[in-house]
Amino acid sequence: QEAARQLTPDEQAAKKLEDQKAVEDADMENIQDTFGVDKNNIYNMRPETTEQFLEFAQAIVERLTIYEKSPHYPTVLEHVYRNCCVEVDPDEIKKLASSLNAVASEKLKIQKAKTKKGKKKGGVSKEANTLYEDTVYDEYDDFM
Numbered sequence: 001q002e003a004a005r006q007l008t009p010d011e012q013a014a015k016k017l018e019d020q021k022a023v024e025d026a027d028m029e030n031i032q033d034t035f036g037v038d039k040n041n042i043y044n045m046r047p048e049t050t051e052q053f054l055e056f057a058q059a060i061v062e063r064l065t066i067y068e069k070s071p072h073y074p075t076v077l078e079h080v081y082r083n084c085c086v087e088v089d090p091d092e093i094k095k096l097a098s099s100l101n102a103v104a105s106e107k108l109k110i111q112k113a114k115t116k117k118g119k120k121k122g123g124v125s126k127e128a129n130t131l132y133e134d135t136v137y138d139e140y141d142d143f144m
Contacts, residue, residue: 007015042063047056064080067073085093 042056042059045052045056045059047053064076067076081096085096088096
């Protein structure tokens with residue numbers, strides 16, 4: 001029945017765009033296969049679904065974390081976050097900030113736990129104190 005009914009001009013345009021996109025996607029896939037292009041390369045990815053965007057995010061993470069030991073890495077991350085959030089809704093930016101704060105809190109807890117384990121107590125240890133007491137002359141040593 002649907003095939004028999006006439007499409008409106010808007011529906012015809014939408015169908016034409018959908019068909020054109022399908023042809024372009026197929027052509028792109030053929031070109032990539034022909035030239036051995038890595039589809040998982042960040043520059044070749046064209047995410048559309050949530051799953052594809054998560055794969056894209058993972059590819060970006062893998063690319064960026066190569067440089068995490070560099071002293072310039074935090075500057076790069078700040079620049080990336082700042083420039084990527086220009087057109088993002090403020091509520092989404094708040095979620096991102098909250099997520100980053102949670103990561104920072106976890107890192108601080110881990111760092112504090114490491115410093116507590118590695119830190120020695122101040123003052124003289126009990127063993128050293130009793131050793132010192134035995135070598136000091138006092139009034140009770142005359143009785144012995």
